[in-house]
Amino acid sequence: MTTTAHHRTRSVPERATTAALLIATAFLYLWNLSASGWGNSFYAAAAQAGAQSWKAWLFGSLDAGNAITVDKPPAAMWVMGLSARIFGVNSWAILAPQALMGVASVFLLYLTVRRWFGHGAGLLAGAALAVTPVAVLMFRYDNPDALLVLLMTAAAYTTVRATETAGAKWLAWTGVLLGFGFLTKMMQAFLVLPAFALVYLVAAPTTLGRRIRHLLLAGLALVASAGWYVALVSLWPASSRPYIAGSTNNTLWELALGYNGLGRILGGSGNGGGGGGGGQNTGFGGATGIGRLFGESMGTEISWLLPAALIALVAVLAVTWAAPRTDRARAAMLLWGGWLLVTGVTFSYMSGTIHPYYTIALAPSIAALVGIGARVLWLYRERSWGRTVLAAMVLATAGWGFVLLGRTEWMPAIRWAALAAGIIAALALLAPVARLRRLAVAGIVAGLLSTGLGSAAYAAATVTVAHTGSIPSSGPSGTSGMGGGPGGGDLPRTNNDSRPGGNVPPSGGGAQTSGDGARMGRGGGGNSELTALLKAGTTKWSAAVSGATSAADLELASGTSVIALGGWNGSDPSPTLAEFQAHVAAGQIHYYISGGGMGGGRMGGGTTQSSEIATWVSANFTATTVGGTTIYDLTTTR
Numbered sequence: 075m076t077t078t079a080h081h082r083t084r085s086v087p088e089r090a091t092t093a094a095l096l097i098a099t100a101f102l103y104l105w106n107l108s109a110s111g112w113g114n115s116f117y118a119a120a121a122q123a124g125a126q127s128w129k130a131w132l133f134g135s136l137d138a139g140n141a142i143t144v145d146k147p148p149a150a151m152w153v154m155g156l157s158a159r160i161f162g163v164n165s166w167a168i169l170a171p172q173a174l175m176g177v178a179s180v181f182l183l184y185l186t187v188r189r190w191f192g193h194g195a196g197l198l199a200g201a202a203l204a205v206t207p208v209a210v211l212m213f214r215y216d217n218p219d220a221l222l223v224l225l226m227t228a229a230a231y232t233t234v235r236a237t238e239t240a241g242a243k244w245l246a247w248t249g250v251l252l253g254f255g256f257l258t259k260m261m262q263a264f265l266v267l268p269a270f271a272l273v274y275l276v277a278a279p280t281t282l283g284r285r286i287r288h289l290l291l292a293g294l295a296l297v298a299s300a301g302w303y304v305a306l307v308s309l310w311p312a313s314s315r316p317y318i319a320g321s322t323n324n325t326l327w328e329l330a331l332g333y334n335g336l337g338r339i340l341g342g343s344g345n346g347g348g349g350g351g352g353g354q355n356t357g358f359g360g361a362t363g364i365g366r367l368f369g370e371s372m373g374t375e376i377s378w379l380l381p382a383a384l385i386a387l388v389a390v391l392a393v394t395w396a397a398p399r400t401d402r403a404r405a406a407m408l409l410w411g412g413w414l415l416v417t418g419v420t421f422s423y424m425s426g427t428i429h430p431y432y433t434i435a436l437a438p439s440i441a442a443l444v445g446i447g448a449r450v451l452w453l454y455r456e457r458s459w460g461r462t463v464l465a466a467m468v469l470a471t472a473g474w475g476f477v478l479l480g481r482t483e484w485m486p487a488i489r490w491a492a493l494a495a496g497i498i499a500a501l502a503l504l505a506p507v508a509r510l511r512r513l514a515v516a517g518i519v520a521g522l523l524s525t526g527l528g529s530a531a532y533a534a535a536t537v538t539v540a541h542t543g544s545i546p547s548s549g550p551s552g553t554s555g556m557g558g559g560p561g562g563g564d565l566p567r568t569n570n571d572s573r574p575g576g577n578v579p580p581s582g583g584g585a586q587t588s589g590d591g592a593r594m595g596r597g598g599g600g601n602s603e604l605t606a607l608l609k610a611g612t613t614k615w616s617a618a619v620s621g622a623t624s625a626a627d628l629e630l631a632s633g634t635s636v637i638a639l640g641g642w643n644g645s646d647p648s649p650t651l652a653e654f655q656a657h658v659a660a661g662q663i664h665y666y667i668s669g670g671g672m673g674g675g676r677m678g679g680g681t682t683q684s685s686e687i688a689t690w691v692s693a694n695f696t697a698t699t700v701g702g703t704t705i706y707d708l709t710t711t712r
Contacts, residue, residue: 088193092184095197099180099204102537103173103213108165110540112630113216116642117154119626120144121216122163123635124155131155133307135316136622139615139635139662141649144622145320145333145642147303149257150218163633172220176213179224180204183438186231189238190402191449199445205526206437207548208375208430210533215546218259219434225255226266227438230409233270237405240280242288249292253299260334262435265420269412277405304330317648319622319641324648338426359421359428366422367433374478375548376433376440378529381470383440386447387411389463393454406446413439429545455503465500472496475528484550485531492527544623603701607665608632614662617705618654620644620669620684628667637663640684651686658708666691668704 084092112118116136124131126138133140134148144151153171161167180200188196203209212219229251236244248270255263271289278285307318307326318324320333360371368377387407394404417435421428447467454460472493479489535550608616609632616634619625625638637657640646649657657663666687695706 084193091193091197095184095200095204096177096181099200100173100177102204102210102533103176104170105537107169107173107214110169110214110542111165113165113169113214113542114544114546115542115626115630116544116622117144117151117216117218118165118168119629120148120151121154121158121168122629122633124151125158125163126635129315131159133316136319136625136638136641137615137629137635139637140316141615141635141637142317142622142641142646143319145329146218146259147257147326147329149254150221150259153221154216163630168216169214172213172215172217175220175224176204176209179209179213179220179227179438182224182227182231183441186227186234187406187442187445189234190406191446195445195449197445198448199441201526202379202441202444202529203437205530205533206376206378206434206441207529207533207536208434209437210536211375211541211546211548212431212434214537215431215541217431217546219431222255222259222263223434223438225251225258226263226413226435229255229266229270230413230438230442233274233409236288237274237278240278240284240288242291245274245288245292246295249295249297250299253296253301256296256300256330257303260330261338262334262432265417265435266413268416269409272412273405273409276408277400277402279400317641317646319646319648322647338428339420339424340426359430359432362423362425364422367418367436368474370481372421372430372433374481374532375430376436378475378478378532379440379444379471380436381474382467383414383443383447385463385467385470386443386451387414390447390450393450403446403450406442410439410442410446414443431546461503461505465503468503469496469500472499472528479528479532482549484535488527488531495527601701601703604628604667604703604705605631607700607705608634608636611664613664613709615657615664617665617667618663618687619667620688624667624669639687644684647683649687650683651690654683654687655690661709663708666695666706666708668697668706 120130120134120136120143123135123138127135127140129135130138130140131152132148134143134146134151136142136144154168157167157171158164180203183203184196184200186196187199209223212223229248232244232247232251235241236248252263252267252270274289275285278288280288304326307315312324318326318329321329322332358371360366360369366372367380387410390403390407391411394401394407397404414436417439421432421436444467448464451460451464451467455464472495475496476489476493479485479492532549536548539550541547605628608628611634614635615637616632617628618637618639619628620639621644622638622642625636628634628636637649639649639654641648654663691706691708694711695708696710697704697706699705
């Protein structure tokens with residue numbers, strides 16, 4: 075079936091309901107935003123550094139002294155850094171940009187779905203995205219995922235516009251947007267590429283040759299929009315820029331292909347993002363397999379509407395299988411279904427580091443499939459199979475929501491209410507057409523309640539609690555894992571929560587040797603004596619400490635630059651002992667702080683350089699204790 079594009083001027087009710095959706099979304103994402111403090115202090119510290127130094131802003135440095143970058147490309151840091159430079163370094167200035175990106179993502183999804191399937195479908199898709207728990211979590215957080223989702227959703231919009239008229243310029247914009255997606259979270263941005271290319275290749279109304287040429291042009295636009303920064307970093311003298319964290323050879327290429335590329339997918343040892351993904355630890359996604367997205371770790375983040383989305387995908391593809399090549403309903407299934415399947419299968423089977431919040435990348439596709447599927451199948455309500463599939467979507471959502479809410483002891487009444495509404499809606503949809511007309515309003519209301527109540531309630535609960543750390547999770551508990559500011563150590567210690575091996579503090583180390591980066595961060599951030607000491611310094615770096623989280627917390631508490639020895643995952647070969655000694659000889663580092671901990675990447679493998687630095691400091695400088703923390707003054711030798 076070929077649907078009609080909706081280019082007409084929107085009516086007053088349409089404008090009002092769209093405005094209501096966006097206002098409600100903005101309230102949900104902005105309300106009590108600062109309750110989470112810095113959120114992930116790792117990225118908050120990078121934003122602070124960017125507000126203090128334009129070079130740190132350009133490279134996404136963790137510190138304004140430009141010792142080392144964060145372990146991602148800097149596009150998200152550019153946004154937060156500019157906000158912090160304009161509005162000051164505070165929680166609101168750092169978190170609000172992500173909230174606004176969330177509102178923009180909801181609006182773009184609405185516009186994209188509405189364009190081919192009308193206001194109702196767009197509104198349903200936008201609302202579904204807005205109340206997806208992981209979306210509520212991450213659009214109120216300072217990780218790069220918010221910008222990534224905005225760019226991918228915008229790229230879906232430009233792809234739809236390009237597919238309508240075989241517009242090469244619109245398709246080139248898709249390449250530009252995904253290129254900046256690469257500069258946000260590298261290879262993850264490319265998971266949607268197969269779907270976007272396929273829908274244009276299949277459905278654009280022009281010859282095959284022109285379709286191929288347009289795709290090649292879009293590919294060039296993608297390479298240019300991502301490549302300019304890769305070239306800049308490659309050509310910039312390594313001696314005058316920060317070390318590229320996460321890489322083994324100080325290059326973005328290795329970071330993209332290793333730590334943030336194949337290392338994430340295949341796992342393995344080394345500095346390649348391996349570890350965590352294949353285990354049972356819920357902070358790392360749980361066991362690999364087709365059921366991972368429905369499991370204990372990821373299920374409550376993203377899977378509320380996933381059964382309905384999959385039903386809609388199969389049903390609409392079946393009904394449009396013999397339609398003309400340019401059929402828009404089928405094209406939409408190729409776009410959003412391809413996005414869901416490629417990304418979902420990748421997340422399900424990747425053996426490297428993966429966290430549940432990554433699943434926000436699936437939220438726009440699931441929401442779009444539900445909105446489009448409901449619209450298309452409603453057109454077939456005169457036929458019993460159309461009503462049956464709609465009833466199956468509603469009942470599957472209500473039943474699965476019942477299971478998800480059953481995994482917690484939170485608000486059991488909502489669980490039963492949503493299930494009851496789902497059964498009522500399914501029965502109404504299964505009624506004969508003559509009765510369906512009379513039951514339509516009641517059925518629609520019950521259907522919306524059953525499909526949205528559980529997810530919306532869980533999303534609302536996400537807003538009511540503070541979320542901090544490097545592994546945030548949605549829901550009412552507010553637990554987060556592995557450091558990242560106040561409350562970052564709220565999760566129980568697991569066998570994955572350990573200080574990098576070999577990064578042993580010098581003898582005489584004080585209380586900060588637990589190996590929990592969050593504890594070290596809190597010890598530094600909450601240690602007023604140490605904070606005052608760092609603030610009083612005038613050196614390029616006020617201190618050096620093992621691990622990025624510890625360094626970030628100290629930077630945010632003192633407003634100074636702190637070197638993170640070993641970077642985020644403790645295994646970055648930076649700085650070397652010779653480089654550290656040169657900094658000390660030049661009077662650029664005031665204190666060495668004992669203990670600390672890793673940022674939270676690969677577990678249990680520190681660097682030889684960090685161990686050598688610890689040994690050298692212990693042998694040449696005198697330990698003192700400040701507020702229970704052991705430090706070494708590097709400006710005075712024994």
